[in-house]
Amino acid sequence: MIEFAAPLFLLLLPLPLLAARLLPPKSVHGAALAVPDGVGQGLLDRAAPTGAAARAQRLLPWIIWALVLLALAGPRQILPVPALKVSGRDLAIALDLSGSMVRDDFFLDGRQVTRMEAVQSVGAAFARRRAGDRVALIVFGSEAYYAAPFSFDTEAIARQIETAEIGISGRATNISDGLGLALKRLEKSEAASKVVILLSDGVNNMGATNPRGVAGLAAEMGVRVHTIALGPKDLQTAEEGERGVVDAATLQAISDLSGGTSFRVRTTEDLVAVTEALDRLEATDSDGLAAEVFREFWTWPAALAGLLCLGLAWRPEP
Numbered sequence: 001m002i003e004f005a006a007p008l009f010l011l012l013l014p015l016p017l018l019a020a021r022l023l024p025p026k027s028v029h030g031a032a033l034a035v036p037d038g039v040g041q042g043l044l045d046r047a048a049p050t051g052a053a054a055r056a057q058r059l060l061p062w063i064i065w066a067l068v069l070l071a072l073a074g075p076r077q078i079l080p081v082p083a084l085k086v087s088g089r090d091l092a093i094a095l096d097l098s099g100s101m102v103r104d105d106f107f108l109d110g111r112q113v114t115r116m117e118a119v120q121s122v123g124a125a126f127a128r129r130r131a132g133d134r135v136a137l138i139v140f141g142s143e144a145y146y147a148a149p150f151s152f153d154t155e156a157i158a159r160q161i162e163t164a165e166i167g168i169s170g171r172a173t174n175i176s177d178g179l180g181l182a183l184k185r186l187e188k189s190e191a192a193s194k195v196v197i198l199l200s201d202g203v204n205n206m207g208a209t210n211p212r213g214v215a216g217l218a219a220e221m222g223v224r225v226h227t228i229a230l231g232p233k234d235l236q237t238a239e240e241g242e243r244g245v246v247d248a249a250t251l252q253a254i255s256d257l258s259g260g261t262s263f264r265v266r267t268t269e270d271l272v273a274v275t276e277a278l279d280r281l282e283a284t285d286s287d288g289l290a291a292e293v294f295r296e297f298w299t300w301p302a303a304l305a306g307l308l309c310l311g312l313a314w315r316p317e318p
Contacts, residue, residue, distance in 0.1 A: 002297070005074030012069055016062070060312045067305035075301075076294040087132040087284045090150055090191035092182040093157070094138045095119070096200040096230075097164060099171030100244045103201075105232055108268050115201055115230060116166055118268045123199075124158040126275040132284040136185060137161065140178030142170025142206050146185065174206035179214045179225065179254070186223055194223040195282055198254065201230040203247040211250050215257040225258040226281070227251035228274055230265045 004010070097116075106118040127135060135157045137148040145168075148160045175198070182196045196218065204211050218225050229248035238245040248264055255262040261281060263274040 002075055002077055005076055007073050009069050009072040013066060016065060060308055064305045064308045067301040071298045071302035075297040079293045079295055088191055089133045089193040089195060090186060090189045091133045091195045092136045092138055092185060094178045094182045094196055094198045097139045097166050097169050098141045098173040098202050100202045101166050103244050106268050118271060120162050122271045122275055124161045127154050127158040127161055129279060130154050130284060138178055138182050139164060139169050140174050142172040142174055144174060144177040144181040145169050172206040173202035173204055175200055175204040175211045176207040176209040176214050183218055183221060183223060196223055196225045198225055199228040199230055201246050203235055212253050215254040218258040223258060224260040225254055226260040226278060227255045227262045228265055232266050
């Protein structure tokens with residue numbers, strides 16, 4: 001169905017007729033120019049066409065005026081657009097990019113992959129399913145960085161996860177700063193629900209703040225922190241001095257203190273199951289915001305009016 005953005009412009013259609021009827025005729029005074037009869041007749045023939053050409057010349061200005069008003073009125077058509085699901089949740093993903101993420105002790109589609117590759121594949125799919133959430137990405141190693149701001153564009157967040165590189169934030173594991181930066185970004189959030197998903201495969205070995213202390217701050221702010229302890233072995237069960245182990249107990253304490261849930265991931269299958277569990281814990285089904293998207297048609301009458309103006313100005317040679 002066609003509608004008009006500014007239909008009041010159509011009320012101006014009879015304006016030229018009213019002007020011609022109501023305004024007094026303009027008197028023209030000027031000097032006369034004497035020319036030979038042949039030249040004068042030629043000028044009269046070109047200036048005053050007769051027959052069909054004369055009728056067309058009188059009709060063209062009216063058509064142009066109507067087309068200009070039609071373009072100004074803004075004919076358009078509403079396109080059917082599904083409403084965007086809005087959950088009222090701000091969700092920050094804090095991703096560990098420390099050096100231990102390069103270990104190739106995971107399997108994906110039957111092939112051996114690094115921890116990072118497994119997280120990128122499963123994590124990007126998880127981000128794409130968060131339609132309705134405002135999602136942000138924080139990466140941390142020795143330092144924490146804001147990789148992507150809060151956005152409803154979950155596809156952009158997923159691409160950021162897929163292109164993240166180990167070592168870009170240093171090769172140590174600074175869980176405290178990673179979680180702290182996520183909380184800092186959530187500090188001014190007005191969302192009804194604030195969530196951090198913190199994934200780490202190591203032991204906090206950088207920063208001056210204790211992760212449990214940061215978790216206490218999250219609890220005060222009303223932010224739930226779900227933690228994912230990634231890796232086949234954890235600090236509590238590994239042999240002394242063994243490298244590449246995760247501090248599952250600290251991550252468990254972070255989630256407990258903040259009212260979140262902790263997950264233990266040893267395989268890619270575990271990681272997939274965790275993302276599905278998070279989908280259930282932080283469901284996105286909700287009413288959406290209605291959006292109106294229009295297909296505009298004003299360019300067609302505007303272009304036709306321009307062409308007719310050219311035709312009105314053109315005069316054929318006698």
